[in-house]
Amino acid sequence: MQPETADAGFEVRKGVREFVLVAFPVAMFGVMFGAASSAAGYSVGVTVWSSAAIFAGASQFVFLDVYRQGIPVWSVALAVFAVNFRHILYSAALARKIAHFSFVQKTAALFLLTDLQFAIVEKRYEAERGRWRVAPAFYFAFGICSYCLWLVTTGLGAVFGALIEDPAVIGFDFVLPIYFLSILMGFRARRSFLPVVVVSAAAALLAQKWFGPPWHISLGGICGILAAGILTAIRGDKPVEIGDAMMQPPGGEGADNG
Amino acid sequence: MGEMLTSFWSQPVVWVLALLGVVTYLTRIGGYLVLSRFRRIPAPVKSGLEAVPMAVITTLVVPPALSSGVAEFCAVAAAGIASLRLPPVAVILLGLAVLVALRQMGL
Secondary structure, X not given: OOOOOOOHHHHHHHHHHHHHHHHHHHHHHHHHHHHHHHHOOOOHHHHHHHHHHHOOHHHHHHHHHHOOOOOXXXXXXXXXXXXXXXXXXXXXXXXXXXXXXXXXXXXXXXXXXXXXXXXXXXXXXXXXOOOOOOOHHHHHHHHHHHHHHHHHHHHHHHHHHHHOOOHHHHOHHHHHHHHHHHHHHOOOOOXXXXXXXXHHHHHHHHHHHHOOOOHHHHHHHHHHHHHHHHHHHHHOOOOEEOOOOOOOOOOOOOOOOO | OHHHXXXXXXXXXXXXXXXXXXXXXXXXXXXXXXXXXXXXXXXXXXXXXXXXXXXXXXHHHHHHHHHOOHHHHHHHHHHHHHOOOOXXXXXXXXXXXXXXXXXXXXX
């Protein structure tokens, strides 16, 4: 293993530069989430708090979608857990690469672990394979910029959103399914994409008809997961090493913040 | 100020969000703490794990797309086609534009 890059200033500049390249879509998603949160009736303070506490676009949109009257909190938590499940795979893949971070650095670094953060770290690690170990200065420069921009833009979106009297006029009453579709399509290069989507959709529709919400989410999800596992078992693939390239981030890099 | 803060923390939704923050953080440390202890995992388990977000997100798209109305269905279909070429932000804006246009036409 090479010694740590001596120049932290260089790493910080590099992290900030990487961030600037992807800042625009993050900002757009931030404004959209803020406006959608306002449209759902939440104050600017609650909206920014959601960004500060969760810091994951998809989780926050799931909250807007699923947290309604009559839906138990455990079910909202389960949906958030499942939608963010990919982070478990990211953090497993990252584990060896940040083994040299201190305990506090690891604790903070994993809090900042978004799709984008993972993609940027993996990209540079691959490009400079063997010559670079993940520098905390680089990691945190990127991560802290993301966090700040996310808080600011979701706050701005909430302020703008509060000015819109009727969200339906700009279609914002239906922004959540469209947002989730755009995230879903990022996975379309996966081999199991089509079978999983078809099985989950069919199971969700049946579960909604028979049991009502929120069962369509958990039952639909479980059926899709089983479909993926069973298909792979039928193909008889070999066990997979944990670590390098175990998990590719969804397509459309720079797409979603978390 | 103190009073404002008290009323902020007295909203149940604030605590729900804190809980969801903890849940999200658990997913972010979970792989590091649990999954990285295994050197290899069986291929079906891996592909099942990888499918979790796809499977769940599908359940948030398809039922509302099919049960909300013609304009909503068309907006989702248009966004789906657009996503083969356009980045996500453009896809969302296009989907909303289609939705608003069709609603204006009375669909």
